[in-house]
Amino acid sequence: MAEAVVRGAGRPRDVTVDAAVLRATQDLLLEQGFDRLSVEGVAARAGVAKATIYRRWPGKTALVVAAVAELYHVPPVPDTGDLREDLLACGRTYVHQGRTQAVLAGLMTAMVHEDELRTAATAAIGGPYTALFHQVISRAVERGEAQPDTDVTSVSEVFPALAFHRGAALGLAVDEQMVVRVVDRLLLPLLR
Amino acid sequence: MAEAVVRGAGRPRDVTVDAAVLRATQDLLLEQGFDRLSVEGVAARAGVAKATIYRRWPGKTALVVAAVAELYHVPPVPDTGDLREDLLACGRTYVHQGRTQAVLAGLMTAMVHEDELRTAATAAIGGPYTALFHQVISRAVERGEAQPDTDVTSVSEVFPALAFHRGAALGLAVDEQMVVRVVDRLLLPLLR
Numbered sequence: 595m596a597e598a599v600v601r602g603a604g605r606p607r608d609v610t611v612d613a614a615v616l617r618a619t620q621d622l623l624l625e626q627g628f629d630r631l632s633v634e635g636v637a638a639r640a641g642v643a644k645a646t647i648y649r650r651w652p653g654k655t656a657l658v659v660a661a662v663a664e665l666y667h668v669p670p671v672p673d674t675g676d677l678r679e680d681l682l683a684c685g686r687t688y689v690h691q692g693r694t695q696a697v698l699a700g701l702m703t704a705m706v707h708e709d710e711l712r713t714a715a716t717a718a719i720g721g722p723y724t725a726l727f728h729q730v731i732s733r734a735v736e737r738g739e740a741q742p743d744t745d746v747t748s749v750s751e752v753f754p755a756l757a758f759h760r761g762a763a764l765g766l767a768v769d770e771q772m773v774v775r776v777v778d779r780l781l782l783p784l785l786r
Numbered sequence: 787m788a789e790a791v792v793r794g795a796g797r798p799r800d801v802t803v804d805a806a807v808l809r810a811t812q813d814l815l816l817e818q819g820f821d822r823l824s825v826e827g828v829a830a831r832a833g834v835a836k837a838t839i840y841r842r843w844p845g846k847t848a849l850v851v852a853a854v855a856e857l858y859h860v861p862p863v864p865d866t867g868d869l870r871e872d873l874l875a876c877g878r879t880y881v882h883q884g885r886t887q888a889v890l891a892g893l894m895t896a897m898v899h900e901d902e903l904r905t906a907a908t909a910a911i912g913g914p915y916t917a918l919f920h921q922v923i924s925r926a927v928e929r930g931e932a933q934p935d936t937d938v939t940s941v942s943e944v945f946p947a948l949a950f951h952r953g954a955a956l957g958l959a960v961d962e963q964m965v966v967r968v969v970d971r972l973l974l975p976l977l978r
Contacts, residue, residue: 703899706954716955745971751951752944752972758955759947762898763908779937780944783976 614640615647619661620697628658628704628711659714662701665694668722671729677739680730681781685773687723688757695767702762724754731785740785749784752776806832807839811853812889820850820896820903851906854893857886860914863921869931872922873973877965879915880949887959894954916946923977932977941976944968 618639672683810831864875926932
């Protein structure tokens with residue numbers, strides 16, 4: 595597998611290697627789960643040397659978090675000009691299908707008992723999604739579309755918490771019906 | 787260990803045996819976790835025969851759920867005459883200390899990947915707490931203390947979801963500060 599010859603101090607340049615490693619990590623997370631996944635196994639699956647992986651990610655936890663984050667593509671902050679549409683767009687970022695849903699379920703399982711993974715996953719994956727709500731809601735307050743005394747931080751946590759509870763405690767996926775219900779019955783009434 | 791001689795069709799009568807078995811189950815859940823806990827191990831720890839346990843609970847999952855539920859003592863529905871006080875009382879049922887908090891953390895870890903345990907725990911432990919909020923909020927609607935068009939089911943899920951997210955995703959315990967914040971910043975504004 596080709597490697598970039600010239601590399602900067604920051605991100606590695608060869609996206610082919612990155613993609614192969616992250617894909618192999620996702621596959622093994624699905625097949626074996628977090629506990630049994632090893633950097634060695636990922637290297638074998640991706641057809642690269644272990645050292646190649648360690649040059650990019652410091653260890654297994656960072657690798658798994660990167661592999662899951664790669665499936666997500668957190669979108670830019672929605673700005674349709676309509677608060678309801680913006681909130682629906684934030685909520686729809688939690689609607690995942692097939693492979694993404696399955697990889698996410700594996701991550702949630704492991705993060706509950708792996709403190710380091712939980713911390714990293716919350717920062718890298720949970721954080722950016724909660725931040726979408728935070729930015730949409732702050733902007734609505736600034737524009738006078740939401741109550742000036744809104745507790746932006748508390749309201750921003752409502753959807754992410756309901757989505758996590760639905761997935762991890764109830765074993766259900768977030769769907770369009772839930773997105774509309776939470777936006778219309780909880781978020782908009784809190785903001786207007 | 788003495789056993790009751792006369793038993794009805796329903797609950798076993800000898801509460802001493804029950805208490806010893808549930809306590810042993812809690813201890814082993816803390817020491818070994820759900821995966822390694824066995825009915826045989828509980829029997830040895832409690833000093834009873836395996837058959838004694840199986841006469842009371844159909845298997846490991848039911849036993850663990852009973853052992854965790856036993857720590858909780860879901861209180862009667864609060865009715866102080868003041869909606870805010872009633873909601874704070876519901877929220878405070880999630881504030882657990884020491885042993886209860888540790889046993890609960892072990893349960894949450896296991897329930898994410900054990901479908902049968904998740905279903906049983908949600909029904910036996912999560913359900914009664916969400917029902918407290920549901921009853922307090924429905925009653926407030928009936929009494930005219932809350933908006934008549936309140937979506938009682940959706941609002942009742944907010945606190946339980948935030949509490950679960952805080953424990954399982956963020957690794958933090960529910961405390962008095964969180965209870966007051968959620969009631970004052972989210973629940974009361976949704977209801978009034």
